[in-house]
Amino acid sequence: MRSVILSITAVLLALLIGAGILLLSGASPIAAYSALVHGAFGDAQAWQRTLEKSTPLVFSGLAVAFAFKAGLFNIGAQGQLLLGAIIAAAVGFGVEGLPAVVHAPLALLAGAAAGAVFAAIAGALKVYTGAHEVITTIMLNYIAINLTDYLANGPWKDTSPGNIVARTPRILDTAALPTWGPVPSGFVLSIVLAAIIYWLLWKTTFGFEIRTVGQNRHAARYAGIRVARTVILTMLISGLFAGLGGAVETQGVVGRYQPGFNVGLGFEGITIALLAKTHPFGVIPAALLVGAMKAGSSQMQFVADVPKEIIDVIQALILFFIAADFLLRRLLRLKAEAGEERLVLSTGWGSGE
């Protein structure tokens, strides 16, 4: 309960300061925010937009939150998502003759696997060389951006007549994910995934190992837990979720891989994960919030003439307030509980721990 109150307060404070910035630049916060809300929830089409934008966010939020449980900072969700998207697209347009019931899951799996492998690289680097996953995953992000750019501009380019943009051909219908009313099936999948993660982390022995490694890796080794294996597996699974998110985006929304469909540096995943206090079920409302902001932002730009980047600023502020939680606690007079699982991240660059 306390966590929910803290998260809501963080969002409200961020919106408040965002309003301040809007005022400063001569815009009307009321006009902007109401356009934002309308663009996100105003009608069925808006809802669909919101859900579409939220779907990859749930996946990357889950990816980051999951990694956090093992004390790992997977900022690379963005790159893993991109790779997942393009690999899924490749399977989607490149593999012919399969029935939908096989093709779509195959493409999903391919995308998930791509993300998983990419993240596992960072995990292995950490385990065997001590390289901190923050920098390696950021670097891998840039590598992924370059790689997908090359593929979309080169070997996998859409060569249909009239196309000059860097993108892949459309995926075949058999690879597409259905939409049920305004709800993309990918969104439903993400909810299912959140439930699976919850079960994994708190009901299984593997989850116990992950959380132990995250809270105290010395005690984990003392207890016989294989820390290296746990770290690599955790990154692998984290990357799997991110890659899956990319695949879902390709197969459920865009229909192909197109660079720029999800520009951002993966920082949203972090904001969402922390807003959700790294709890899988919390990720869903947090992702909906950020997704709503993204969906409504074009409306806000169009109607209230406010550049949509204001939502990036608001997200930064949310992250700030949620991270400064002891500040918020003082504000709300809530005491910290002795046993709360802490987010233990920065222990230096760790070369040779």
Add this chain to the structure above:
Amino acid sequence: MNPWRTLWHYNRGKVLAAAALVVFVVWAYTRDPQIVEAVLASSLRLSIPLILGALCGLIGERSGVINIGIEGQMLLAAFVAFLVNVYTGNLLLATLSGMLVGAVLGFFLAFMSVTLRIDQIIGGTVINMLAFGLTGYFYQVGLVTKGKFAPIPIPGLADIPILGAMFFRNPPLTYLTLLLIFVVQFWLFYTPWGLRTRAVGEHPRAADTVGIDVYKMRYLNVTLAGSLAGLAGAYLTLEAVGSFERAMTNGQGFVALAVMIFGRWNPILAWGAALLFGFATALQTQLQFMNAAQIPASLLWLKQIPHQFIGMLPYLLTIIVLAGVGGRTRPPAAVGQPYVKE
């Protein structure tokens, strides 16, 4: 121990490799002086934001604070410097504004890390996100600057073969940066302030018990270091490019962290690393622009590589560096841990 001796002792391999590289460059110069000079000058230009970012990072880390927000500091500083240049045309003012912005963000990071004790990586992420958001929000297309810094050749020195083109025909901010490298080295290892800074980063409680104010040291260091990141941003827009584009820092703030680690938190070594990274990129770009006839056969294959893979190079190098190819690295012992006075 004399820091120079320590340098040599721990980095024999790298120093020898650097010497080999120098020999290669001299040989290449005899084959085609113009191209070599162009590549070298370009290497230095590319290395400037990296070394400034690395200096910013290492000053902070020496005092115990991790800063992954260098990218954001550079970007926002570049933006503000650009705006000041557009509206006043005063390059000096623009440079100072950029440095101020870097310092303000540095202060904010110090506030988050030292006072609020937010996880330092998250703090750096907040800065990055804020910078990207604010620059995106306030950016307007079509703003035009009245000019940028021009090169100032130093008479006499500018004519020295190889080194002259590289070092002595540069615009002012580049000269300033080269000077700063040595200033920081001196300050960190030869002054009481530097001693206290390093103490605070190694064992803050010990420093506390001899009466050093750990919080104040960290605040001052991180804020001042921020001005260097700000200078890097100012350099990008006022000297290198001459205008502003969204996300123009393009990850250099993160590569700067690798430069810092590669350089073992030592300004002079970090400079070597920055030059190396700059050289790799400059060489590749040069090969792209030359036609096949000019390139010796043994290097021709370099031209075939798609440009995106060249783009990946700094990031790959960073990962390799971090993976400890070149020996395990030893950061300041207390880096990343918030200090709590009991």
Add this chain to the structure above:
Amino acid sequence: MSEFVLEVRGITKRFPGVLANDHVHFDLRPGEVHALLGENGAGKSTLMNIIYGLYQPDEGEIRVAGQPVHIRGPHDAIRLGIGMVHQHFMLIPVFTVAENLILGAEVTRGPMLDLERARQVVRHLSEEYGLQVDPDARVEDLPVGVQQRVEILKALYREARILILDEPTAVLTPQEVEDLFHIMHNLKARGVGIIFITHKLKEVLAVADRITVMRRGKVVGTTVPAETDERGLAAMMVGREVVLEVEKGPAHPGEVVLEVRDLRVEEHGVPVVDGVSLQVRAGEILGLAGVQGNGQTELAEALTGLRRPQQGTLVLNGEEMPFEDARVLIEHGLAHIPEDRQKHGLVMPFSVADNMVLCTYYKPPFARGLQRQPQAILENAERLIEQFDVRTSGPLAPVATLSGGNQQKVIVAREFSRPVRFLLANQPTRGLDVGSIEYIHKRIIEMRDQGVGVLLISAELDEILSLADRIAVMYEGKIVAEVDAVEADKTTLGIWMAGGQAQGAGHGTTRSAGAAAS
């Protein structure tokens, strides 16, 4: 002019949930050694931290040389002539002795550090006070006894007239303790007043001019060595008659449960465990004595799957074991009470129940395949809480909410509640109150009587002497002596611990008593 160089009156300090200092009165004359005695948690360190300015008192006043003073931080304390040598040294490991000395009070030439002058200062002070140190040595390369000298020099450089020594002998060999007493004598002769904090009764009686005992934040009384003895002091410390020795019957050693052959562990190419061979039999306690820092930590890590040695063989119950695999060892009957309970032994935010299955969470009945069985885990915790008398609000309480003694009980309960053939107890009673210490000693003896082979590693010689059946001494990574407990005496053990040679059964070394005597 006051006869006291330092007076402390009515000092009170509260922390959340605990009254650390309760109207404490304390004073110090120049040239005297005034010992402050008390067990862990009595409030001694808090009082000293207040005097040194690291804490602020809630009530009370401090006078230096008769003048009331307000000490806002170490800066003020240093200015007033108060110097402190902390229990955990406050030295920068990568700096040299000279750099550590001048840190915060740097000698400069213009804007630059004047390290040459710093070196001179070090040499000058070394000679004057008889504390030999090399100014250019890196602190991390120095042995612990020498590091302590650097700490003392730091205080003297700042012209301390009041020197606080906080548990200075915890990390010293008996020989080095003698050296320290010698230095203290020197300082006394120069009029320096020394506050000597310890919980070791014998030392206090040997060196103090006056003794003040604290218990639970209050001063219980002040006396002089002539008017008291160990029993009397111990009674003041705990408030009741204390049985200083544990009751145990004779051992009945069975077959060998643990055998170690030629174990070698290196750190940065230097051997810290250097060819150690040991045997522990079922039903006996082998006590490993030695000053901390002679390889015991690394040895324990190698034997419990936490570290891979460069060389060696480990045989548990007759089967050769791989290194760095704690799980295999646990499954073959290893129990481990770690040196640092909060670092290795417990996951602080987790519940008592989860901590109690930390090593067995994956086995039935606590898990079926991947699925955990929360009911079984809970029942197990409830049973153990009762059995081992763990004071907690419940099995689901985070273990961080328990006191140190109860946390250790959780570890003991966990380790003792599965089939055990070999127990490695590393500093099992460090930082605990007397009641918990007694309890844990009793349970260890119980284990031994049930046929478990016990390797007890402890820096407290008294603990070793009271529990062990056989005693081995470790010095600089080697086992330098091995004797039956009945034949051992403290002095001989002390000499071995310092690397010297002495009469007595067991193998000595050809090493002379080098470092300690210099």
